[in-house]
Amino acid sequence: xxxxxxxxxxxxxxxxxxxxxxxxxxxxxxxxxxxxxxxxxxxxxxxxxxxxxxxxxxxxxxxxxxxxxxxxxxxxxxxxxxxxxxxxxxxxxxxxxxxxxxxxxxxxxxxxxxxxxxxxxxxxxxxxxxxxxxxxxxxxxxxxxxxxxxxxxxxxxxxxxxxxxxxxxxxxxxxxxxxxxxxxxxxxxxxxxxxxxxxxxxxxxxxxxxxxxxxxxxxxxxxxxxxxxxxxxxxxxxxxxxxxxxx
Amino acid sequence: xxxxxxxxxxxxxxxxxxxxxxxxxxxxxxxxxxxxxxxxxxxxxxxxxxxxxxxxxxxxxxxxxxxxxxxxxxxxxxxxxxxxxxxxxxxxxxxxxxxxxxxxxxxxxxxxxxxxxxxxxxx
Amino acid sequence: xxxxxxxxxxxxxxxxxxxxxxxxxxxxxxxxxxxxxxxxxxxxxxxxxxxxxxxxxxxxxxxxxxxxxxxxxxxxxxxxxxxxxxxxxxxxxxxxxxxxxxxxxxxxxxxxxxxxxxxxxxxxxxxxxx
Ligand code: HEM
Ligand code: SF4
Numbered sequence: 001x002x003x004x005x006x007x008x009x010x011x012x013x014x015x016x017x018x019x020x021x022x023x024x025x026x027x028x029x030x031x032x033x034x035x036x037x038x039x040x041x042x043x044x045x046x047x048x049x050x051x052x053x054x055x056x057x058x059x060x061x062x063x064x065x066x067x068x069x070x071x072x073x074x075x076x077x078x079x080x081x082x083x084x085x086x087x088x089x090x091x092x093x094x095x096x097x098x099x100x101x102x103x104x105x106x107x108x109x110x111x112x113x114x115x116x117x118x119x120x121x122x123x124x125x126x127x128x129x130x131x132x133x134x135x136x137x138x139x140x141x142x143x144x145x146x147x148x149x150x151x152x153x154x155x156x157x158x159x160x161x162x163x164x165x166x167x168x169x170x171x172x173x174x175x176x177x178x179x180x181x182x183x184x185x186x187x188x189x190x191x192x193x194x195x196x197x198x199x200x201x202x203x204x205x206x207x208x209x210x211x212x213x214x215x216x217x218x219x220x221x222x223x224x225x226x227x228x229x230x231x232x233x234x235x236x237x238x239x240x241x242x243x244x245x246x247x
Numbered sequence: 248x249x250x251x252x253x254x255x256x257x258x259x260x261x262x263x264x265x266x267x268x269x270x271x272x273x274x275x276x277x278x279x280x281x282x283x284x285x286x287x288x289x290x291x292x293x294x295x296x297x298x299x300x301x302x303x304x305x306x307x308x309x310x311x312x313x314x315x316x317x318x319x320x321x322x323x324x325x326x327x328x329x330x331x332x333x334x335x336x337x338x339x340x341x342x343x344x345x346x347x348x349x350x351x352x353x354x355x356x357x358x359x360x361x362x363x364x365x366x367x368x369x370x
Numbered sequence: 371x372x373x374x375x376x377x378x379x380x381x382x383x384x385x386x387x388x389x390x391x392x393x394x395x396x397x398x399x400x401x402x403x404x405x406x407x408x409x410x411x412x413x414x415x416x417x418x419x420x421x422x423x424x425x426x427x428x429x430x431x432x433x434x435x436x437x438x439x440x441x442x443x444x445x446x447x448x449x450x451x452x453x454x455x456x457x458x459x460x461x462x463x464x465x466x467x468x469x470x471x472x473x474x475x476x477x478x479x480x481x482x483x484x485x486x487x488x489x490x491x492x493x494x495x496x497x498x499x500x
Binding site for chain 1: 372373374375376380381384385389390391392393394395397398401402462463466467468469472473475
């Protein structure tokens with residue numbers, strides 16, 4: 001890896017609050033191509049403009065706080081490499097997520113997503129048997145190891161509630177009440193057979209039938225949730241239940 | 248994004264979706280048949296009055312066109328309705344929309360079938 | 371509180387703006403535009419067919435005027451293109467809705483869209499060729 005830095009111009013969306021006029025500020029900095037977009041943002045905040053509003057915590061894709069649009073596409077800034085989104089002398093445009101109320105600059109209010117996740121009692125941990133094997137697409141593991149006491153192992157669910165999927169979804173843009181990819185995925189992972197209330201919600205006006213198969217959610221999801229696949233699988237399950245192929 | 252409604256809203260469900268998909272598939276099948284039949288019955292195209300009247304002499308033709316009409320109206324109305332639902336209208340607006348689609352759709356189908364019977368009767 | 375996208379007409383941009391969209395998003399845009407075009411055509415078509423009831427002179431004069439205008443031919447090709455793109459993509463959406471071939475939705479789109487392009491080329495040659 002060479003030590004040579006790139007000159008990159010960050011074009012950053014600025015907006016002091018939900019009701020003020022947005023504009024763009026440009027910051028040209030030297031940055032290593034193997035660094036990440038979030039590193040650039042932090043550098044700008046530290047050395048160029050201390051009033052820049054952005055959010056992050058973990059720096060390694062577990063917290064889901066640094067979601068933003070990089071050159072028009074939803075990304076976690078912490079794992080988006082400079083070299084993957086621009087070139088030496090190039091530009092990077094940063095905008096806040098869409099379809100959420102703006103707090104300021106690059107930060108949106110993800111509250112509506114959290115409250116919807118709460119509404120469908122999205123679990124904090126899930127049994128291992130309900131989780132997909134990494135890298136094989138969304139399939140339950142063939143064999144789930146058992147604990148010595150006979151209980152099941154549990155793990156954190158894949159969804160980090162970052163909101164990228166909601167920002168990328170064209171339906172969420174026009175229907176604020178649409179449950180949306182992450183919430184429907186949370187319904188799917190819990191199972192509609194075990195949860196008749198979730199079945200009713202998924203088969204309602206703001207449920208799976210609002211999806212128009214743009215598959216943008218799965219294209220941007222940073223965390224192996226594949227919400228579009230889960231929405232389609234929910235459809236299949238609901239059709240089978242309602243047609244009584246499966247009780 | 249806004250908070251979820253705890254109570255599931257009526258207005259869209261598996262039956263409407265299945266109707267939309269199945270009517271779309273029927274439209275697809277009938278349209279394919281239509282293209283093939285036209286190719287054999289009227290290889291030069293179907294334009295002038297006498298050609299059209301002749302074409303409709305075969306009783307299968309008005310049946311085919313009528314089937315197409317019914318299902319394409321159902322499919323496109325459900326399609327437009329779902330685009331409107333994507334704007335999250337109030338239930339009150341949706342009641343008006345639904346009435347317009349049902350009454351309007353029926354009127355179009357009645358008009359279309361009247362036209363088919365009329366033209367078939369000319370032969 | 372609504373987001374910026376949900377205010378005014380910004381949502382329209384997010385429905386139809388192809389920038390930054392993946393294949394699935396582009397398919398959605400195409401599907402929606404062709405659907406709206408086909409609906410417009412369907413009702414115009416039904417309206418003009420009314421002239422069949424007015425006797426041969428009226429109808430044949432209507433056909434003649436249509437034949438003389440290059441726009442009608444181009445419009446017809448647009449309808450055929452719309453029908454092929456929307457109909458074939460509709461098969462993809464229908465299959466996907468039963469969770470069939472969702473991981474292959476991109477390949478499915480490429481295949482069906484190629485088929486639509488071949489169909490459009492075929493009709494273009496058929497209609498405008500010597
Ligand atoms: C040729 C066979 C056709 C098939 C297989 C088909 C299939 C479909 C499918 C699966 C959808 C659902 C898209 C979604 O909600 O994501 C759809 C939507 C729609 N279709 Fe069709 N369709 C066909 C023909 C037509 C025709 C001829 C018209 C108009 C006259 C039409 C009008 C619509 C409308 C307005 C929508 C809503 C579009 C949207 O939600 O963005 N379709 N079609
Ligand atoms: S489903 Fe994926 S993109 Fe959506 S909130 Fe969860 S982790 Fe983020």
